[in-house]
Amino acid sequence: MTMRTERDVIVDQTSRWFAHSEWSLERFASERLAVALSAAGLIEELEEPADVETYQKTRKAWSQRVARIFHATQPFPLEWKWAWLSCLPEDYQRSARSELLAMAGCFDVRIPELVGVVGVPAARAQLGQVTQAIGEFLAASAPAHDGVYDHTDSPEDVDRMLIEGTEAISAMFNELVALSTGTGRPLPLMLLANLKGEPL
Template sequence: MATRTERDIVLHYTNHWFTHSEWSVERFAHDLLAPALVEAKMLERELEQTDGDAWARERKAWAVRVGRIFNGTSPFPLEWKMVWLGVLPSEYVAQVRRDCLQLFGVLDINLPRSSPGKPSATPSNLARVFKEFSEFVAAATPAHDGRYCTNDDPGDVDVMLQEGFDVIGAVMTELLALAAGTGRSVPMLQMLIAGRCQEAEQGE
């Protein structure tokens, strides 16, 4: 099986959005992506402003251009990635972010923005923690008999693992925001960092 790439992830969730909404490749390409690329100064010229034949030709051309990205006959322009994500619904962006980070073995943790040594208010998002935890509990089918073993359905196990890591990411994000906003430290995080430093020193 081919290795999953960031391109695969972005297109998968974009397609999922099309399937569960009134959006299409043509509408997305011309009405959302193209204007965003113009705003980001990634296109050489502005879009056609009329609703005549030129506009219809341009709309069709964009549908073909983006359609080729979806069917694999044209590469996904790397410089378009953030612009593309910027016009997707937020819930899909979160899923893309999570899956792309997993490619590199990284938890989905958002670092709060604050000045070093100078605590500033940071937003809380405890609702995300509750949401992720409830989804973890809902996915805990392998735990229903009180034990984990090789007889558990692999699909159920994979879902529970995924939901569990989502909980960890949400909790870590919340703890980091709490620490940054209040000026307090995260003891376990300091221990993990110290452990990493010791490993690095021993490996030298």
């Protein structure tokens, strides 16, 4: 069994988006990815096509380039990773980001989104995301249905439950960080010690 790579994660989430939208690889490559890479300074600045023929050639070239990455006939450029993810809708970004960070042994911890309240620091509540993440974890809990986890559980079901569980933990932790940041109340020492792996 081959190990799942970062390219696999990004391509999988991009393909899922294509399957549930009107977007195609060709349109994505030229209308989103090339634009994002240019804006980030990762490729030469895009020039306005001089005519229709130049526009079509450029669009086809980007489509072929991204298709080679999709089909693993060309390596995925590491420096493209976050720019590529920024081109995906939020739900697909979140799923890919959580899995990529889990591969690195990290939780998806975000800086709280601060909101403008005059004279008072405040962080935006995102409890809906926590509820959604917990719901997706429960929906993926097929391995728990017989009351035990063992070798008879489907590896695909187990992997899905692990991924959704990690996303639920990340969403909950991010909400606690926002709560602590906005209210000025410290996170419990026990929680911080456990996250750092320190003895209590």
